[in-house]
Amino acid sequence: MVPNDDKISTFQLGLIIYLTPIGVGIFTLPATLAKDVETNGWIILILGGLLCMLIIYFICDVGKKYSSLGLVETLKLLFGKFLGSVLAFPVFVYYVIFTAMEVRIFGETTKMYLLFKTPLEYIMVPILILAIILARNGIEAIARFFEAAFYLVAFTLLLVILIYLPKSDYSNLLPILRVDPLKLLKSVSDSLFSLSGFEVLFLLFPFIRRPEKALKGSLIAISFIVVLYIIVFVQCIARFGVDYTSTLLYPTLSLIKASDVPGAFIEGIEGLLFSLWIVLIFTTIVMLIFAYSIVGSNLIKQKEIKHTAILFLPIIYVLSLIPDSIAETFELTDKLVMVLGYYTIIALPILMFIASKVKGARG
Amino acid sequence: MKRFIILLLVPLILMGCWDKTEIEDIMFIYSIAVDKVEDKQNDAPQKPFYEFQNQNLEVTFLVPNPAKIQGGESDVLEEITVKTQSLPEAIGMIRKKQNREPFFGHEKLLILGEKLLKDDKSLKCVLDWIDRDPKKNRSAFVVATKNVSDLIKVSPRLEKLLPSYVIGILKNEAKVATMVSVSLNEFLGGIKSSGMAMLPIINRQKDEIVVKNVALIKDSKYVGELDDRYIRGYSIISNKLHEGKKLFMFKREVLSYNITSSEAKIKLDEENGRLVFNVDVEMEGDVEDYIMNEDILKSDIIKELQENISKQFEIELKEVVRHFQQDIGYDYLNLKSWTKKHKYDLFKKYEKNWDEAFRNAKFNFKVKSFIRRVGVIR
Numbered sequence: 001m002v003p004n005d006d007k008i009s010t011f012q013l014g015l016i017i018y019l020t021p022i023g024v025g026i027f028t029l030p031a032t033l034a035k036d037v038e039t040n041g042w043i044i045l046i047l048g049g050l051l052c053m054l055i056i057y058f059i060c061d062v063g064k065k066y067s068s069l070g071l072v073e074t075l076k077l078l079f080g081k082f083l084g085s086v087l088a089f090p091v092f093v094y095y096v097i098f099t100a101m102e103v104r105i106f107g108e109t110t111k112m113y114l115l116f117k118t119p120l121e122y123i124m125v126p127i128l129i130l131a132i133i134l135a136r137n138g139i140e141a142i143a144r145f146f147e148a149a150f151y152l153v154a155f156t157l158l159l160v161i162l163i164y165l166p167k168s169d170y171s172n173l174l175p176i177l178r179v180d181p182l183k184l185l186k187s188v189s190d191s192l193f194s195l196s197g198f199e200v201l202f203l204l205f206p207f208i209r210r211p212e213k214a215l216k217g218s219l220i221a222i223s224f225i226v227v228l229y230i231i232v233f234v235q236c237i238a239r240f241g242v243d244y245t246s247t248l249l250y251p252t253l254s255l256i257k258a259s260d261v262p263g264a265f266i267e268g269i270e271g272l273l274f275s276l277w278i279v280l281i282f283t284t285i286v287m288l289i290f291a292y293s294i295v296g297s298n299l300i301k302q303k304e305i306k307h308t309a310i311l312f313l314p315i316i317y318v319l320s321l322i323p324d325s326i327a328e329t330f331e332l333t334d335k336l337v338m339v340l341g342y343y344t345i346i347a348l349p350i351l352m353f354i355a356s357k358v359k360g361a362r363g
Numbered sequence: 364m365k366r367f368i369i370l371l372l373v374p375l376i377l378m379g380c381w382d383k384t385e386i387e388d389i390m391f392i393y394s395i396a397v398d399k400v401e402d403k404q405n406d407a408p409q410k411p412f413y414e415f416q417n418q419n420l421e422v423t424f425l426v427p428n429p430a431k432i433q434g435g436e437s438d439v440l441e442e443i444t445v446k447t448q449s450l451p452e453a454i455g456m457i458r459k460k461q462n463r464e465p466f467f468g469h470e471k472l473l474i475l476g477e478k479l480l481k482d483d484k485s486l487k488c489v490l491d492w493i494d495r496d497p498k499k500n501r502s503a504f505v506v507a508t509k510n511v512s513d514l515i516k517v518s519p520r521l522e523k524l525l526p527s528y529v530i531g532i533l534k535n536e537a538k539v540a541t542m543v544s545v546s547l548n549e550f551l552g553g554i555k556s557s558g559m560a561m562l563p564i565i566n567r568q569k570d571e572i573v574v575k576n577v578a579l580i581k582d583s584k585y586v587g588e589l590d591d592r593y594i595r596g597y598s599i600i601s602n603k604l605h606e607g608k609k610l611f612m613f614k615r616e617v618l619s620y621n622i623t624s625s626e627a628k629i630k631l632d633e634e635n636g637r638l639v640f641n642v643d644v645e646m647e648g649d650v651e652d653y654i655m656n657e658d659i660l661k662s663d664i665i666k667e668l669q670e671n672i673s674k675q676f677e678i679e680l681k682e683v684v685r686h687f688q689q690d691i692g693y694d695y696l697n698l699k700s701w702t703k704k705h706k707y708d709l710f711k712k713y714e715k716n717w718d719e720a721f722r723n724a725k726f727n728f729k730v731k732s733f734i735r736r737v738g739v740i741r
Contacts, residue, residue, distance in 0.1 A: 122378045125375065126375045129375065
C-alpha cells in the first residue's frame with residue numbers, strides 16, 4: 001500500500017522528469033537542429049544530454065543537503081532573505097511565461113492539424129482548466145496520473161518507431177562532424193533547452209521520499225528522453241533529408257503524416273498519434289503549473305499552493321494570447337529561453353552549487 | 364454554487380461540436396490535375412482587386428461520386444474544372460459552384476501539365492500551396508502529362524476510377540526497370556533541396572494510359588525528357604532498382620535477363636583535377652528465355668552468359684552516364700548528395716561548379732551479374 005503522505009517514489013520522480021520536458025519542443029526540434037548543424041543533430045543531442053546531466057548533478061547535490069526545504073527556502077538560506085527572494089523571482093516569471101507559451105503553441109498546433117474551426121481560446125481554456133484541476137491535487141495525484149499516461153505513451157512510441165524504421169534512407173545522416181566546431185558548441189544550447197522542464201527537479205526535493213536516490217532516477221529519465229529525441233531526429237533526416245527538414249515548421253508531424261504503412265491497411269494514423277501527443281503536452285502543462293505555484297506560494301508565503309495556482313491562471317491566459325501570430329510566438333519563446341532560460345537552467349544551479357560548497361566549508 | 368459551476372463547464376464539453384463535419388457534406392478529392400492554358404500577363408503595381416485576373420491555370424478536381432458508386436454505375440468520377448490564377452482561388456471558385464466541402468486528406472494523385480512545368484513561377488506557386496497545407500496527403504503520387512484535359516477523359520477498362528488505374532500502373536515500378544514513380548514527398552524534397560526532380564510522364568493512347576519517358580526538372584522548370592531506355596541505368600547507379608528485365612544478345616539471339624536484386628557500390632577518387640567514379644555493381648537474376656533445344660544447364664554456359672550480361676551492362680551504364688553528362692548536362696544521378704555524404708572534402712572543392720565537374724568526371728564500371736535460376740527446362 002502506497003502511503004498517502006504527499007511524497008513520491010524514485011520511479012515516479014523519474015517519470016515526472018521524463019514526461020515534463022517532452023512537449024511542444026519535440027515537433028520543432030529536428031528542424032532547429034537540421035538548420036544549425038545539419039546532420040550532426042544527434043551528436044548535439046548527446047552533448048546537450050550530458051550537459052543536462054551535469055546540471056542535474058549540481059541540483060541533486062544541493063537538493064540532498066537541504067532536502068526538507070524547497071527552492072526558495074534554500075535560496076534564502078544560502079543568500080540571505082532578501083537576496084534569496086530576488087534570485088527566486090525570475091524563476092517564478094520563467095515558469096509563468098513558459099506555461100503560457102506551452103499552452104499557446106499547443107493551441108496553435110491543434111488548430112492547424114485537428115480543430116480547424118474551433119477558436120484558439122476554446123482550445124486553450126479547457127486544457128488549462130483540466131491542468132489546474134490536476135495540479136491543485138498535489139504532487140501525488142500528478143505522479144499517479146503520469147504513471148497512467150506513461151504506459152500509453154511508451155507503447156505508442158514503440159509502434160511508431162517500428163513503422164518508420166525500415167523505409168528510410170539512413171545514408172542521409174552522413175557526413176558526420178563536417179560543420180564548424182564553434183557552430184556545434186553554440187547549438188548545444190538548442191538541445192539543452194529542448195530538455196528544459198527537467199529543472200522542476202529542484203522544486204520536488206521536499207516531496208521525494210528518498211532524496212539520496214533522486215540523482216539516479218533523473219539521470220535515467222534524461223537519458224531516455226535523449227534516446228527518444230535522437231530517434232525522432234534520425235527518422236526525420238532519414239525520411240526527408242537535411243535540406244527539406246530545415247524548411248519544415250513541424251518536421252515530426254510531417255513525418256507522421258508521410259507514413260505509408262506497408263500493406264496500407266491503416267492510413268492517416270496521425271489522428272491517433274496526435275491525441276496521444278495531447279497527453280504528453282498535458283503532463284508538461286500540469287507540471288509547469290505545479291512548479292510556478294510552488295515557487296509563487298513560497299515567495300508570497302502562502303501555505304496553500306492550490307490558491308497560487310488559481311491566482312495566476314488569468315495571467316497565464318492573457319500572456320498566452322499576447323503574441324499576434326505564430327511567428328511572434330516562436331520569437332517570444334526564443335527570447336524567454338535566451339534570458340530567463342539561461343538563468344534558471346544554467347546559472348542558478350551552478351550558483352547554488354558553489355554557494356552550498358562555500359557554506360559547507362565555512363560551517 | 365456547485366450547480367452553477369457545472370453549468371459553466373457544460374460549454375467546454377460541447378466545444379467538440381465546433382468542428383463537426385458530416386460525411387455527407389464532404390467532397391473527397393481523389394486527384395488534382397493542374398495545367399497552364401493561357402499566358403495572360405497583367406500586373407499593374409497597385410490595384411483595388413487582384414481577383415479573377417490572369418486566369419492562366421486550369422485546375423481539375425477528380426471526385427468520386429458516392430451516389431453513383433452505390434448505384435453500381437460505371438462513370439463514377441466527377442470532374443470539377445475551374446480556370447484560375449492560383450489554387451487558393453480555385454478552392455474559392457469551387458465553393459461557389461459545389462455545395463460540398465473539398466477534403467484533400469485522401470488525395471492520391473497529382474497530375475501536372477507540361478505547360479505548367481515549363482513555367483517555374485506558376486509551378487512554385489502550386490507546389491508551395493501543397494507543401495504548406497498540413498491536410499495534404501504527402502504520400503500521393505506525382506505525374507506529368509502533355510495534355511491534361513485529354514487524359515482525364517479516359518475511362519479505364521478494368522478499373523472504375525481513373526486515379527486508381529494510374530496509381531496501379533505507377534506501382535508496377537517495383538517490377539519494371541524502365542520506369543520510375545515519384546511521391547509528393549520525394550518530389551518536394553528534390554525541388555526544395557537541389558531544385559532537381561524527375562517525374563514520370565503519362566499520356567493517353569486511345570482509351571488507355573501509358574507511362575513513357577521521364578520529365579526532367581531543373582530549378583523548378585522542365586528542361587527535357589529522358590528516354591525510357593536510360594532509366595534502368597539510372598536506377599542501378601542510384602540503387603533504386605527493385606526488379607526488372609534486360610534484353611541482351613547471346614549467340615546472335617536476343618534473350619531476357621530478369622534482375623531480382625542489384626547493388627551498386629561507388630568509390631570516388633580525384634585524378635588530374637577531375638573526378639573519377641568507380642562503380643561496382645553486383646546483381647542477381649534469372650534467365651527467362653534461351654535458345655530452344657540447347658542445353659543451358661551447364662556451369663560453363665551459365666558462366667558465359669553471366670560474362671555476356673555483365674559486359675552488356677557495362678556498355679549500357681557507360682552510355683547512360685554519357686547521356687547524362689553530355690546530352691543532358693546535369694547531375695540527375697544524385698552523385699552530388701552522394702559525394703557530400705561520403706567524400707566531403709571533394710564535395711567542398713567542387714561544390715560551386717558541380718555541374719561542370721560532373722560533366723568532366725570519368726566513370727569506370729565493373730558489373731558482376733549472377734544467374735541463379737534458369738526455369739524448369741534444360
